[in-house]
Structure formats: C-alpha cells, structure tokens
Amino acid sequence: ISKQLDKPELPMDSVFNGPRVGEFLQEMNREVLSRYDTITVGEAPAARIQDALAYANLDGSQLNMVFQFEHVDLDAGPGGKWDLTPLTLDKLKKSLSKWQTELHGKAWNSLYWDNHDQPRAVSRFGNDSEQFRVKSAKMLGTLLHFMQGTPYIYQGEEIGMTNVRFESIDDYKDIETINMYNEYKALGKTDEEIMGPVYYKGRDNARTPMHWDATPNAGFTTGQPWIKLNPNYPVINVEQAIADPNSVFHYYRRLIQFRKQLPVMIEGKYELILADHQQIYAYTRIYKNEMLLVIANMSDEEAIFDCPFELNGRTAELVIANVDLNSTTTLGTMQISAHEARVYKL
Numbered sequence: 001i002s003k004q005l006d007k008p009e010l011p012m013d014s015v016f017n018g019p020r021v022g023e024f025l026q027e028m029n030r031e032v033l034s035r036y037d038t039i040t041v042g043e044a045p046a047a048r049i050q051d052a053l054a055y056a057n058l059d060g061s062q063l064n065m066v067f068q069f070e071h072v073d074l075d076a077g078p079g080g081k082w083d084l085t086p087l088t089l090d091k092l093k094k095s096l097s098k099w100q101t102e103l104h105g106k107a108w109n110s111l112y113w114d115n116h117d118q119p120r121a122v123s124r125f126g127n128d129s130e131q132f133r134v135k136s137a138k139m140l141g142t143l144l145h146f147m148q149g150t151p152y153i154y155q156g157e158e159i160g161m162t163n164v165r166f167e168s169i170d171d172y173k174d175i176e177t178i179n180m181y182n183e184y185k186a187l188g189k190t191d192e193e194i195m196g197p198v199y200y201k202g203r204d205n206a207r208t209p210m211h212w213d214a215t216p217n218a219g220f221t222t223g224q225p226w227i228k229l230n231p232n233y234p235v236i237n238v239e240q241a242i243a244d245p246n247s248v249f250h251y252y253r254r255l256i257q258f259r260k261q262l263p264v265m266i267e268g269k270y271e272l273i274l275a276d277h278q279q280i281y282a283y284t285r286i287y288k289n290e291m292l293l294v295i296a297n298m299s300d301e302e303a304i305f306d307c308p309f310e311l312n313g314r315t316a317e318l319v320i321a322n323v324d325l326n327s328t329t330t331l332g333t334m335q336i337s338a339h340e341a342r343v344y345k346l
Contacts, residue, residue: 016046022054025062034060041110041150045069049102056107065108065150071095072118075201082180082197087125089298093272093281100147100270100283109149113140114157119205121154123163127300127339133160133236135339137248138322142341143281143296145255148270153252155210159241160248163205164230169195173227174203211237254320262319262345264290279303280336284311291346292319297336307331316344 025042033040042055044066056066074091077083103109113121122128126136137160145151166172169181169191177198184194199205204227211233212219218233230236241249259265268285279299285292293316297303314331321342329344336342 017044017048017051022062025055029060029062040064042066049098052099052103052109053107056103056109058105058107065110067110067112067115068099070099075124081201082184084197084200089278089281090276092125092298093275096147097270097272097275097283100149100272104148104269110152111144111147111149112152112154113144114154114206115152116154116206117203119201119203120161120163121157122160123205124200125298128160128162132300132339133162134246134248135322138251139296139298139339139341141248141252141255142320142322142343143294143298145259146265146285146292146294146343147283148266148268148285151255151259154206156206158249158252159211159236159238161208161211161236162230162232163199164208164228165199166204166228169198171228172198172202172204174207177202177204213237213239251320251322258319262290262292263287264292268292273308274305277303277305280305293331293344293346294341295334295336295343296341297339300338302338303336305334305336307333311346314346316346319343319345 029040040063042063042065044051044055045068047055047066047068052066052068055063071092073081074095075085075087077085099109113125118124120128121140122133122137126140127133128136137157141157169178172178172181181194181198208227208230209218209220209225211230214234214237216222217225218229218237219239220229238249241247244250264285264287268287268290271284271286273282273284274280279301280295280297280303282293282295282305285294293311295305311331316329316331318325318327318329321340323337323340323342325342331344331346
C-alpha cells in the first residue's frame, strides 16, 4: 500500500536483527532472566535461520525459543500482507522443513499456526466448512504437534474456532484493517475487493471473544463485548467440545499427552518424505531406536500415499489418527481421505 500511495518505506534493516541484539539479549539474560524460573520466547518476524541459531541457541545464553514468521507470510504477495497469493503445499513444506532441519540440535523453535495477529488456523491452512472443519482442525494439530519445538495453542484453536465475516467494515476494530480499508478506498477499490483479504487474513478473525457455551455472548460476558461474536458460537463452543468425546478439544488433549510420553517427539530428527506430493505432507521423526511416521492430507480430495522404499513392508503401530483405523498395519500404498491425519510408530 505504501508504494502505491508514494509513502516512504520503513527501512526494516535498521529495526530488525541489529548488530547489538545478541549483546543486549545476553545482558538481559544474565542480569534478569537467568535469576528466575522462566521460559522466554522472542517475537522475531524477520529472523533468518542464522539469527534464530543465535537468539535461541541451546546454551541458553539469550532466549529459549523464537517466533519466526516465515510460514505465515507465504501467502503475501509483492504488495505485502493484503496482496494475497496462493499458499501452496510445496512452499509450506519447504519453509517448515527448513526450520526443522537447520535448527535441530542447535537451537529451539516455536510451533504455531495462529495467534492474536494471525487468522484462524482451520480457515487458513485447512478447511472450515461444516463437512471438514473438525477433521481438518485435528489434522493441523497432528501435523504441528509431532514436529520438533514447543507448540503453542491459541485460544479457540483447540475447539476449531473459525474466521468471521462481519457485514461492514464498521464492525471491525483492528487499526491495521481499518487503515488498509481507508487506503484502498482512496485508491478506488470496491468493498468486494477489499473485504476478501480482510475475511481471509484480518487480525480480528482471531480477536472475537472465546466461545464458552451457547448462551448469549457465548458465555463470555453479560455486558457488551468490545467486538461482535462469530455467529457460529452456538455450534462451536467449549461446552459442546467437552461433551463430545470426538471433538477437537479431546483430540488436542491426546496430542499434548503424547508429547509427554514419547521422547521421539521432543528429540527426534525430522526428515521430510514425498516432498513433491501435491496433497500430502509427510515426515518422519527418528530418535535412538524409535521412529514416527506422520501423514497428513492437506487437500479436499482423497490422496494416495506410496510409502518410501525404505519403509515399505514394515509393521507399524498406530499412535493417533483423526479417522478410525486398525491399530497396526503393514506400510505400503495407502489411501488417505481428505484432511486425514495418521501417525505410526515403527
């Protein structure tokens, strides 16, 4: 937008990853952080691999981990955040895999799909339709939680909350969204052209009140909330999720429990497999004599998983899946339904 309006661009090199950042982080760690039982994470939107290796190195001299933004910027075009470009699976695989492999044994990463500044995960990386929402939300949780790093669960992600489509820009509160709307209006764009990116990536998607139950205002307040609620709260809420043993919520509880039970999820080396597959994201984690095979179909159609030669024919025990499957199987060619996720232990 700034380019189109002939505004000067912010010299980002002068505010990101400055030459003394490491020095200041070490001082803060030495004088403050190291004196308390704390976990620290640095919000590092422009961090490259070499930066993260310093900021979150395993010697603990600076921070415990970083939030890097590479994978959540993959759908931004040359014009920036609101210039939408297709988020392809090959780009996502390449980005996440790079951070998994290049930080392994050297630095620690955070794992996340969404937060207060990002749209809802199931609406962006999955499919939030009535048909696929629950299955897709479970798939995304599986794919992320079995990677190396510390997973972050943003409020509502654990029940599959979705993006919202308010009727008018007047219903939005985020200053970034409002400024973009006004600037695009000044350029002659229509509401239809502007609101598409807002519905997809606007920050207010993640800032609607938490859905506790189906009562007025989703049980969040008896007063007036600062922003409208997502109208699907009578269907998607905590009370409903707790009551349903097959909900996204209970699935996430299982994912968290596995991270406490399986050292391979914490320590294992990550290896991407079937890198060129256009529907399936699959990888292995290996630690000592244990191996996990993670398979996730990120598409709306059934996909064929042809097991790599080195794994073909091996007996595998099912760890978790978002569909009903046999507890053991012989690895080979498998049909993976739309938005299906399964994890095997070898």
